[in-house]
Amino acid sequence: MxxxxxxxxxxxxxxxxxxxxxxxxxxxxxxxxAARWILRGGAEVSAPAGAAFGAPPPLEPLRAAAEGARAALWLGPDEWLLIAEDDEPGLGAAVEAALAGFPHALTDVSHxxxxxxxxxxxxxxxxxxxxxxxxxxxxxxxxxxxxxxxxxxxxxxxxxxxxxxxxxxxxxxxxxxxxxxxxxxxxxxxx
The missing domain is CATH 3.30.1360.120 (Probable tRNA modification gtpase trme; domain 1)
Structure with a gap:
């Protein structure tokens, strides 16, 4: 060695x-x-994802919601970009757990x-x-x-x-x- x-x-x-x-x-x-995820799903994922993430994915087209170091950007009728500049460990897993039971896709695109x-x-x-x-x-x-x-x-x-x-x-x-x-x-x- x-x-x-x-x-x-x-x-x-x-x-x-x-x-x-x-x-x-x-x-x-x-x-x-920043840590980033693409979230896909219907309007029903906004509230649970927002509660876990810290910034609610906006339902109004072409808008962003920001809370401190977190932001959710509307990309399409069923798509948002979640941005976390604080890089909290386990954040993606927490959002995924909050969305259990909802049809969705959460993809880490940080890199x-x-x-x-x-x-x-x-x-x-x-x-x-x-x-x-x-x-x-x-x-x-x-x-x-x-x-x-x-x-x-x-x-x-x-x-x-x-x-x-x-x-x-x-x-x-x-x-x-x-x-x-x-x-x-x-x-x-x-x-």
């Missing part, structure tokens, strides 16, 4: 070391690691995607360089969520505050999304 210590795996963010916009109009930061937070008075304009939605606060109000595209990348876009957005993106598209945001910020600064 070797006397060398067993190497320990370390989690590295896919966007570590990548440039992101940071100027007087918009700031983008990589959101900390499938990452998030970028954008904030500042220029955040909506920066996003509109690649997102085909009207991001005026009247058309896309605080708390609204939509699956959309940022040029060629599918994202889930959540307006958390008037000048603050969260982009959920597949890890494989994250470098592309970061490059698009950075190039768009550079173009806007030059214009």
């Amino acid at each position: 070797s006397s060398e210590a067993t190497p320990i795996a370390e989690r590295h963010a896919i966007l570590s070391g990548r440039a992101l916009p940071d100027n007087d109009r918009v700031r983008a930061v990589v959101a900390p690691f 499938r995607q990452c998030a970028i937070e954008l904030s500042g008075p220029g955040a909506a304009r920066l996003l509109n360089a690649g997102v085909p939605l009207d991001l005026d606060v009247e058309a896309f109000p605080v708390g609204m969520v939509a699956r959309t595209l940022l040029l060629k990348a599918e994202i889930t876009l959540w307006r958390r505050e008037a000048e603050r957005f969260r982009l959920e993106v597949a890890r494989s598209f994250a470098p592309y999304v970061a490059a698009v945001l950075t190039a768009s910020a550079r173009d806007q600064a030059a214009g």
